[in-house]
Amino acid sequence: MAKEDAMQQPTKPRRHVTGVDGLRALAVIAVIIYHLMPNVIPGGFLGVPIFLLISGYFVTMQLTAEYDQTGKMNVLHFYHKRFKKLYPTLIAMLVATSAYIGLFQKTLLKGIRETVLTNLLWVYNWWEVDHGQSYFDRFNGESPFTHLWTLGVEVQFYVLWPLILWLLFILLKRQRTWVKWIVLALGIASAVEMAILYDPMNVNRVYYGTDTRAFSLMLGSFLGLIWPLRRLKAKLTSVAAGTLNVIGMATLLIMIWGFFNLSGEASATYHGAMFAYSLVGMLLLGTVVHPGAVMNRVLTNPVFTWLGQRSYGIYVYQFPVMIFYETAIKVGNAPILHAVIQTALILGISELSYRWIERPLANYDWTTLPQTWQRLISGQWNRGWLTITPVAIMVILAGWALVEPAPKPVKSTTQARITKNAKETAKRNKMIAEGKTPKVDIDSDDVEKKYNLTASQVKQLQQMQVTAVGDSVMVDASSDLQELIPKAYIDGKVGRQANEAPQVLQSLANQGHLANTVILNLGTNGPITDATVEQIMEIVGKKRQVYWLTAHVPTRSWQDDVNNTINATAKKYKNVHVVDWHGLSDKHDDWFAYDHVHMEANGNVQFTRLIATQLLKK
Incomplete structure (x- = not known):
């Protein structure tokens, strides 16, 4: 960063x-x-590291100064x-969300006491490691509190870092320059630990x-x-300023590129x-904090300033709004419209x-609380009860x-x-792996009638060898599928993300269970990336025929994108065939359970019949 020119005599920050x-x-x-x-932006979760960087910079700079x-x-x-600064907004969110759950979504009461307590103690991220769902599981009972793990990380840093930094300064007083390299080494060690502990089946x-x-x-x-504000000089040589500006623009573009291209899975x-x-x-x-660079001006405008100043509240309130809204509204049929409405609610x-x-509470002098209460009681604060009453009602409801x-799980x-x-299905799969054909529980005439197929079609299907890989929708239909296609080897899993499919398919291929006809039901629990598609097709190869079902997920924004x-x-x-489950089922709400999926x-029966008729066309 043209350090010699950029960092000269200290200036007032x-x-x-x-x-x-x-x-x-x-x-x-x-x-x-x-x-x-x-x-739309699979790497949007990378906004969190930006928040953490900013916190690390200003906290360390201020403590060091x-x-x-x-x-x-x-x-x-x-x-x-x-x-x-942190507690008032967090408590307001916890109170309002708990009250809403108690009134309208009692199924989310499970674990709520632990959730609230661990958030108040700023250790929720560690509770999530063992008790929470994956951050990337966007379908199976998503919690309105999941995103608060970030606050736990930040506050643990706020609590521990001043003590660690002070200790480093004391121990290395005569070798102060070593402090920065130790800090960098700690960062590298953290990244190495992430790589070592990474488990693709559970990233929590x-x-x-x-x-x-x-x-x-x-x-x-x-x-x-190494780059504190108080040491940054506003007047730079043209070379130094140009270097900072090039670095700033390049890294800004890379940051935005990452939002669109990096995947959390x-x-x-x-x-x-x-x-x-x-x-x-x-x-x-x-480059942004340097007064001699242009990046501060590039990222300064009224909209960004407004959003930046309210970013803490926006982050805290976002998930409850989304979870409660998407529970009530089928957002998948008009994702952009509903995204705009939800954004407006969050910002409001x-x-x-x-x-x-x-x-108000960040600037409030809490030592004057007795006087404030006295004014309220005595009637000197006429509008006080207009504020206190709804707050009290909300607190009572949350309590x-x-x-x-919590309602017993039924x-x-x-x-x-x-x-x-x-x-x-596991039992039938074992029989198929042993070369046996599972028996069909009902006679041929009943199968023909149930699936509205001819005797010839049923006979043909019963001789087919297929492999089906999918999520809970596939598990739901597995009994019907194996009734109609007894030799179907089905690997389904509740909550399965599309990015898990390549590993599953490769394992099936290694075991000799990947037939020449492959049925895929993926996309219920999240979008499918091009990289995942390429991995799937590389494993399946060109000789196998793939029948891929479109997704029916009207309650999620990624439905159309998946399809x-x-x-x-x-x-x-050429060997991929679309089985349009979404198109067939879109107007048949009566085919679906309470979750519409x-x-x-x-x-x-209709799901199985659709697959069967597509297979018979080959």
Whole structure:
């Protein structure tokens, strides 16, 4: 960064770098779009490392400046400032969300006490490691609190880092320059740990763990040590300024490129790509905070400033709005429209919170609370009860939700059938692997009548050898499929993401269970990337015929994108055939259970018949 020219005599630091609000705005925009429409920017989750970088930079820079000036760190004052800013919005969100769940979505009461407590103690990310679902599982009972894992990571940093940094300064007083290299080494060690602990079948440990996500914080801290605001000179040579501007524009473009191209389900993300992305973000942040570069102006505008200042509230309130909205509305049939509505709701709630909660309470002198209460009681604060009353009602409702017993899990007919089918399918698969043909439970005439097929068609289907790979929808229909096609080897799994399919297919191929006819049912639980499609087709090869069912997921934004991907795949590969389940079922709500995705008994029959008629065409 043209360090010799860029860092000369100390200057008085600016109190606020507006371009950093721009960075926060870009990060929160990426996260929001990713959560609303993950198919649009699959790397939107990378907004989180940007937030962590910014936190690491400013915290370390401020603590170091205080230590350099006074020879100590006022850790308690630092804690007070941070918690005073963070707690009000978090508590407001927890109270409002708990109250809503208690009134309208009691199925989410399970584990709510632990969720609220671990969030108040800022350790929710560690609770999520063992108890939460994958951050990338967007269908199976998604929690309105999942995103709060980030706050746990940040606050644990706020609590521990001042003590660690102070200890480093004390121990290395005569070799102060070593501190920055130790910090960088800690960041690298965190990235290495992420790569070592990464498990493609369960990313929770490395995704939520403070230690495996600390590299973004450490890179920000490293920048805070080598590039503090107080040492940055506004007047630079043209070469130095030009170098900073080129680096700034290049890293900004790379950051945006990452939003559209990096996947949270790709192995490379956890084997260095996320660390490299954080490194790029560090360089970008360095150019934004430098007064002699143009990047601060590039990222400064009223919209970015507004979003950046409210980014904390926007981030905190986003998931409850999305989860509650998508539970009530079928967003898959008009994803863009509903994304706009949800965004408006999130921004509106965040603005109200910013004006009435975050900003007033951040500046409130809590030592005057007795006087404020006295004014309220005595009637001197006439409008006080207008504020206190709805807040009190919300707190009471939230408290009731926290003490109310969670409803005992009762399996629906669909859930019970899926569980039963999974067990029966495993038994039939074992028989098929042994070269035996499972018996059909009903006679041929009844099969013909049930699936509206001729005797000749049923006989032909019963001789077919096929392999079916899918998610819970496939498990739901597995009994019918193996009734009609007894030699069908079915590998279905509840919650399966499309990116898991290549590994499953390769395992089946290695075991000799991948037939020449392959049926795929993927896309219920999230979008399908082009990279996943290429991996699938490479494993399947050109000789096998692939029958790929379109997705019926009207409650999720990725429905149309998944189906577009499947149709595009069929155009690209001659051995891929589209089985248009979505087109057939779209107007038949009566075929589906309460979630509009899994089928009732007649839906399973129609699903199976559609597959059968497509297979008979070959």
